[in-house]
Amino acid sequence: MKNNATSTPSLSELTGCMSDYDPQAVPVIQAQSIIRDYITPIDSIEKVAIRSALDRVLAADIISPINVPAHDNSAMDGFAFNARDLRPDADTVLEVIGIAHAGRGYQGAVGPGQAIRIMTGALMPDGLDTVIPQEFTSTANQPPGTAVTIPAGAVSAGANRRLAGEDLQAGAPALRTGRILRPADLGLLASLGIAEVPVQRRLRVAFFSTGDELRSVGEALDPGCVYDSNRYTLYGMLHRLGCDIIDMGVVGDDPLALEAAFRNACENADAIITSGGVSVGDADHTKQMMAQLGDVAFWKIGMRPGRPLAFGSIASNGKRAVFFGLPGNPVAVMVSFYFFARDALLHMMGAQAAALPLMRVSSAVNIRKKPGRTEYQRGILTQADNRQWSVRPTGAQGSGILRSMVEANCMIVLAHEQGDVAIGEQVEIILFDGLV
Numbered sequence: 458m459k460n461n462a463t464s465t466p467s468l469s470e471l472t473g474c475m476s477d478y479d480p481q482a483v484p485v486i487q488a489q490s491i492i493r494d495y496i497t498p499i500d501s502i503e504k505v506a507i508r509s510a511l512d513r514v515l516a517a518d519i520i521s522p523i524n525v526p527a528h529d530n531s532a533m534d535g536f537a538f539n540a541r542d543l544r545p546d547a548d549t550v551l552e553v554i555g556i557a558h559a560g561r562g563y564q565g566a567v568g569p570g571q572a573i574r575i576m577t578g579a580l581m582p583d584g585l586d587t588v589i590p591q592e593f594t595s596t597a598n599q600p601p602g603t604a605v606t607i608p609a610g611a612v613s614a615g616a617n618r619r620l621a622g623e624d625l626q627a628g629a630p631a632l633r634t635g636r637i638l639r640p641a642d643l644g645l646l647a648s649l650g651i652a653e654v655p656v657q658r659r660l661r662v663a664f665f666s667t668g669d670e671l672r673s674v675g676e677a678l679d680p681g682c683v684y685d686s687n688r689y690t691l692y693g694m695l696h697r698l699g700c701d702i703i704d705m706g707v708v709g710d711d712p713l714a715l716e717a718a719f720r721n722a723c724e725n726a727d728a729i730i731t732s733g734g735v736s737v738g739d740a741d742h743t744k745q746m747m748a749q750l751g752d753v754a755f756w757k758i759g760m761r762p763g764r765p766l767a768f769g770s771i772a773s774n775g776k777r778a779v780f781f782g783l784p785g786n787p788v789a790v791m792v793s794f795y796f797f798a799r800d801a802l803l804h805m806m807g808a809q810a811a812a813l814p815l816m817r818v819s820s821a822v823n824i825r826k827k828p829g830r831t832e833y834q835r836g837i838l839t840q841a842d843n844r845q846w847s848v849r850p851t852g853a854q855g856s857g858i859l860r861s862m863v864e865a866n867c868m869i870v871l872a873h874e875q876g877d878v879a880i881g882e883q884v885e886i887i888l889f890d891g892l893v
């Protein structure tokens with residue numbers, strides 16, 4: 458969905474043809490697929506210098522303008538020669554007539570029976586096709602003009618030479634559109650001599666917390682109140698996704714204030730994320746107001762935590778923004794973000810992101826699990842002395858226990874139909890952190 462009113466299908470159009478759609482019992486997979494069908498990528502491109510492109514979404518294929526490497530060169534410090542000179546069953550002695558350094562090649566011709574001393578990365582002189590590392594020869598570090606002895610069978614023809622274009626050929630695609638650029642990609646762009654790349658503009662995401670009981674950091678904690686932590690976890694998760702973040706603070710349970718906040722968010726952002734107020738309790742006025750402002754479904758998802766979820770879009774003054782109303786409980790907000798909002802926001806950014814890898818490891822304990830809902834338990838993955846990995850839940854899995862998210866290094870994903878897990882059984886996990 459773009460940030461202006463367009464004729465995308467409404468939620469009722471998308472769900473109308475699903476015979477098994479029940480907003481009070483939506484399986485995770487069905488919710489993910491409705492969300493995916495509802496949103497469209499933004500398409501707004503800007504050019505940035507390669508360092509600024511880190512973690513951004515590439516907006517066009519990058520075609521290599523040159524061969525990488527540009528020329529045949531040596532992979533080792535040693536001696537370059539033509540393999541035709543090698544004697545099959547005896548040591549070969551060649552005259553060393555010069556030296557080639559990286560960036561400063563050997564200029565002259567090299568004839569039969571001759572070799573040159575060569576450094577890693579130096580251009581292979583015309584007519585030479587093989588390099589022997591200096592440690593395999595008996596005359597390493599001798600000045601040019603002496604001879605090098607290549608022991609019989611020490612090297613095969615064509616060895617230790619990097620061919621022009623073997624990394625990437627001129628005209629070949631180097632990076633594909635939709636890629637989220639990683640450090641290696643920046644290096645590859647630099648290796649092609651490319652200074653700027655087209656990327657999608659950052660997705661603008663507005664978020665606020667709802668609830669009269671919320672106090673912001675710095676305020677006194679009145680009786681019955683809690684500090685608003687969701688805006689900080691949301692900030693962290695959105696920041697990691699590379700979004701432009703609009704933090705709208707805490708909005709109380711007041712219909713007029715909520716409507717004003719939604720309109721403001723909608724007019725300034727591509728997506729709006731709220732936390733709290735989506736369960737049965739106070740949601741009625743929110744539901745009514747959203748029915749006026751947009752196209753929003755209130756779901757009960759077959760999952761734990763994160764059962765209530767509002768999803769759709771809000772429109773105001775000709776602008777339209779995708780809306781995620783995440784549950785207020787501090788763990789539920791994170792789990793709903795990771796398993797619904799994250800993928801949707803990546804799709805809006807134009808990213809071609811692969812699904813998060815699920816690893817299978819053995820459970821260190823028995824785990825209680827009811828079939829009929831997906832459970833995302835906070836897990837601690839550890840390696841035993843025998844190098845085997847196993848996972849155990851952090852302990853109590855209440856959806857208000859944010860400490861458990863801090864202790865966890867992975868989520869244990871227990872599928873919809875899965876029942877109790879026995880100790881030693883394989884379970885699927887998603888790791889929180891990896892190489893970045």
Ligand SMILES: Nc1nc2c(c(=O)[nH]1)N[C@H]1C(S)=C(S)[C@@H](COP(=O)(O)OP(=O)(O)OC[C@H]3O[C@@H](n4cnc5c(N)ncnc54)[C@H](O)[C@@H]3O)O[C@H]1N2
Pocket residue numbers: 666667668670671683684685686687688732733734735736737738739763764765783784785786787789856857
């Ligand atoms: N009768 C029912 N009650 C509840 C149901 C239900 O199906 N029937 N669902 C439960 C589940 S599951 C969840 S999750 C919560 C979600 O409710 P809301 O999204 O309406 O969230 P709130 O009621 O506003 O808050 C829930 C809980 O989380 C605390 N909270 C809220 N916002 C923040 C914040 N920004 N930072 C820290 N903590 C926050 C809030 O104080 C409440 O304790 O509903 C269940 N109830």
Ligand code: MOO
Pocket residue numbers: 760761762763764765784786788789856857
């Ligand atoms: O979403 Mo609730 O418990 O499932 O926190």
